[in-house]
Amino acid sequence: xxxxxxxxxxxxxxxxxxxxxxxQVNLTGVLDGISxxxxxxxxxxxxxxxxxxxxxxxxxxxxxxxxxxxWRFGLFAVAAMALLFGMDIWDETVSxxxxxxxxxxxxxxxxxxxxxxxxxxxxxxxxxxPLLDFMQTMPPFVYLIxxxxxxxxxxxxxxxxxxxxAMPPAVRLTNLGIRQVGEEHIEAGQAFGCTGxxxxxxxxxxxxxPSIMAGINQTIMLALSxxxxxxxxxxxxxxxxxxxxxxxxxxxxxxxxxxxVVLLAILLDRITQSFGTARRGAAPSGLARLKRLxxxxxxxxxxxx
Amino acid sequence: MQEKVVVKGLYKIFGPEPEQALALLDQGxxxxxxxxxxxxxxGVQNAEFAIREGEVFVIxxxxxxxKSTLVRMLNRLIEPTRGQVLIDGQDITQxxxxxxxxxxxxxxxxxxxxxxxxxxxxVLENAAFGLEVSGMHKEERHARASRALETVGLAPYADxxxxxxxxxxxxxxxxxxxxATEAPILLMDEAFSALDPLIRTxxxxxxxxxxxxxxxxxxxxxxxxxxxxxxxxxxxxxxxGSIVQIGTPEEIVTRxxxxxxxxxxxxxxxxxxxxxxxxxxxxVLTVFxxxxxxxxxxxxxxxxxxxxxxxxxxxxxxxxGMVSINSLAAAAARGxxxxxxxxxxxxxxxxxxxxxxxxxxxxxRVAGSDYPVPVVGADGRYxxxxxxxxxxxxxxxxx
Numbered sequence: 013x014x015x016x017x018x019x020x021x022x023x024x025x026x027x028x029x030x031x032x033x034x035x036q037v038n039l040t041g042v043l044d045g046i047s048x049x050x051x052x053x054x055x056x057x058x059x060x061x062x063x064x065x066x067x068x069x070x071x072x073x074x075x076x077x078x079x080x081x082x083w084r085f086g087l088f089a090v091a092a093m094a095l096l097f098g099m100d101i102w103d104e105t106v107s108x109x110x111x112x113x114x115x116x117x118x119x120x121x122x123x124x125x126x127x128x129x130x131x132x133x134x135x136x137x138x139x140x141x142p143l144l145d146f147m148q149t150m151p152p153f154v155y156l157i158x159x160x161x162x163x164x165x166x167x168x169x170x171x172x173x174x175x176x177x178a179m180p181p182a183v184r185l186t187n188l189g190i191r192q193v194g195e196e197h198i199e200a201g202q203a204f205g206c207t208g209x210x211x212x213x214x215x216x217x218x219x220x221x222p223s224i225m226a227g228i229n230q231t232i233m234l235a236l237s238x239x240x241x242x243x244x245x246x247x248x249x250x251x252x253x254x255x256x257x258x259x260x261x262x263x264x265x266x267x268x269x270x271x272x273v274v275l276l277a278i279l280l281d282r283i284t285q286s287f288g289t290a291r292r293g294a295a296p297s298g299l300a301r302l303k304r305l306x307x308x309x310x311x312x313x314x315x316x317x
Numbered sequence: 318m319q320e321k322v323v324v325k326g327l328y329k330i331f332g333p334e335p336e337q338a339l340a341l342l343d344q345g346x347x348x349x350x351x352x353x354x355x356x357x358x359x360g361v362q363n364a365e366f367a368i369r370e371g372e373v374f375v376i377x378x379x380x381x382x383x384k385s386t387l388v389r390m391l392n393r394l395i396e397p398t399r400g401q402v403l404i405d406g407q408d409i410t411q412x413x414x415x416x417x418x419x420x421x422x423x424x425x426x427x428x429x430x431x432x433x434x435x436x437x438x439x440v441l442e443n444a445a446f447g448l449e450v451s452g453m454h455k456e457e458r459h460a461r462a463s464r465a466l467e468t469v470g471l472a473p474y475a476d477x478x479x480x481x482x483x484x485x486x487x488x489x490x491x492x493x494x495x496x497a498t499e500a501p502i503l504l505m506d507e508a509f510s511a512l513d514p515l516i517r518t519x520x521x522x523x524x525x526x527x528x529x530x531x532x533x534x535x536x537x538x539x540x541x542x543x544x545x546x547x548x549x550x551x552x553x554x555x556x557x558g559s560i561v562q563i564g565t566p567e568e569i570v571t572r573x574x575x576x577x578x579x580x581x582x583x584x585x586x587x588x589x590x591x592x593x594x595x596x597x598x599x600x601v602l603t604v605f606x607x608x609x610x611x612x613x614x615x616x617x618x619x620x621x622x623x624x625x626x627x628x629x630x631x632x633x634x635x636x637x638g639m640v641s642i643n644s645l646a647a648a649a650a651r652g653x654x655x656x657x658x659x660x661x662x663x664x665x666x667x668x669x670x671x672x673x674x675x676x677x678x679x680x681x682r683v684a685g686s687d688y689p690v691p692v693v694g695a696d697g698r699y700x701x702x703x704x705x706x707x708x709x710x711x712x713x714x715x716x
Contacts, residue, residue, distance in 0.1 A: 194431075194433075196429055196430075196431045196433040197433050197435065199389075199394055199427075199429065199433065200427070200429060200433035200434075200435075200446075201450075202394055202421070203392060203394060203421055203425075203426070203427040203429075203504075204421060204422065204426065204427075204446055204447035204450055204494070204498070205418045205419070205420075205421035205422030205423075205447065205450055205451060206418075206450050207418060207450075210450050214435075214446075214449070214450065215435065218435065218437045219435070219436070219437070221437070
């Protein structure tokens with residue numbers, strides 16, 4: 013009828029398939045290269061973490077929590093570690109942690125330079141911004157399909173989907189942070205003879221650091237949530253526990269996996285945030301604070317009173 | 318003195334089509350008309366001046382008058398649209414990128430209104446910033462930065478961070494950062510405007526003191542005439558992107574070019590503008606102390622001219638003392654036998670004041686005395702007197 017006449021088919025799906033086929037045929041070498049590099053990075057982190065005696069790793073995490081956040085959070089970390097051991101999901105948690113760290117690092121290694129390029133060049137920003145919007149509005153599950161097609165099943169496609177999903181905040185907040193550096197600081201840098209690179213390294217990046225750290229924090233949190241989803245294509249870890257719980261309709265198991273994710277999220281969030289709120293490049297707590305305390309006794313500080 | 322910075326026909330047009338705006342400017346259109354026609358803004362038009370080595374040159378104007386734009390064209394933080402800026406005879410508008418960077422590192426440094434310190438760097442590292450970007454080794458640059466901090470009195474705070482310091486101290490760091498590079502030219506963009514009045518005055522004095530020991534060529538941007546008068550050797554006044562008058566503080570105050578200039582010093586304390594030497598008048602009869610002129614002769618001279626007061630000077634015009642008809646007559650009567658000495662006739666309560674004494678100092682002495690105050694130069698030469706009438710006339714000039 014009239015409806016049939018009006019029907020216009022746009023075969024978006026077919027085009028994408030054709031594109032994917034083409035990539036699979038022609039870019040095998042590139043795909044393999046990416047796969048090898050990622051596998052090496054993942055192995056390095058996950059392997060090291062899993063190879064550590066659990067108590068040592070747990071001790072490290074508690075120590076980090078206490079040093080960066082405070083003794084109360086240290087106590088929380090102790091309880092969290094005990095809970096993870098008690099629920100017998102330690103290995104899954106460590107595996108997830110390794111994958112999160114590996115894919116976050118790769119996401120940051122790609123995302124921060126893109127953010128810098130975006131901040132320094134308006135045309136780059138004009139191209140990258142809609143791409144980021146696209147990446148962030150796409151439902152995370154959709155990333156699993158091309159990842160699985162190009163890289164099969166396992167940790168590498170899991171990491172690929174994760175790093176793509178987790179990258180946008182690092183790009184955005186790096187760009188934002190650099191663009192927010194005050195005109196007066198830029199002028200001061202230029203007035204004292206900074207080259208473009210010096211301006212970036214000595215003025216823009218340090219002043220953008222709080223914003224960049226917020227981006228890093230968000231990237232890590234997004235990576236954690238995506239790693240759980242990526243267990244559907246065999247990324248393993250805590251996501252697997254949750255997935256098994258769903259498949260067997262085992263509420264208890266699913267909850268344990270979920271609780272593990274939450275504990276890990278809280279630890280990662282608070283610890284990475286603490287780096288963002290550090291006011292200066294070097295952590296002023298710990299050693300530096302001690303040093304300044306002692307320096308204050310020296311002749312240098314006598315004029316202060 | 319040598320001319321350090323020479324600005325010739327300097328223009329800055331903000332907007333998409335500066336050429337068109339320049340053409341219209343040449344036809345004599347005003348800033349507002351050009352904005353209407355082309356949507357471009359004239360920032361600075363036809364600036365023309367020469368700053369001498371070691372001079373403090375103040376550029377004054379209200380906000381929007383183009384003074385900040387003008388100073389930024391002197392180190393090309395803002396690119397001039399047309400014209401020349403010669404520093405030591407070299408046109409910096411023609412400089413390539415590398416030469417410009419060198420210029421900024423070693424010849425022209427800058428102090429900012431908002432301080433613009435790097436919050437992640439300690440005071441010492443901030444002061445060493447300019448040296449660091451020019452590639453100086455850590456030890457050497459820290460030594461030089463420490464010296465600069467000492468100069469501004471902040472040596473004890475080298476390890477502090479900017480947010481631990483008060484505004485005045487932060488700007489001292491900004492000043493130290495500029496001094497550390499040992500650049501001969503200092504651009505100071507409203508450097509003290511963000512400070513509270515007491516600290517501002519203190520910093521101005523500090524700058525004047527600094528100039529007396531290590532003279533820089535300073536271009537100082539300000540919107541405050543009191544400040545300009547305090548520190549400026551010469552003042553350029555800007556209005557709507559043009560320089561309307563350039564002159565010494567006295568010239569600006571006594572002979573303002575137009576109402577805009579005049580409007581600046583409503584409320585300005587003239588006692589800071591002038592010193593005793595500026596207003597001293599030769600209103601009183603002078604009597605030379607030499608052989609053949611004695612007290613009686615002087616007395617006769619005063620009576621002849623109908624004056625009550627006289628100033629006695631020697632042949633080198635050195636000030637000796639002030640006499641009146643009464644004091645002369647009394648001294649002559651007392652020393653009836655021998656020739657009376659001049660000293661006996663001098664009025665004891667009158668003492669000369671140096672020419673560079675501020676009006677505020679002279680004010681009290683003139684008001685509290687029945688006699689005018691004689692003014693002498695640095696070499697002791699008599700310059701004139703300041704009396705109540707002269708003072709009132711001066712104070713009245715600006716109100």
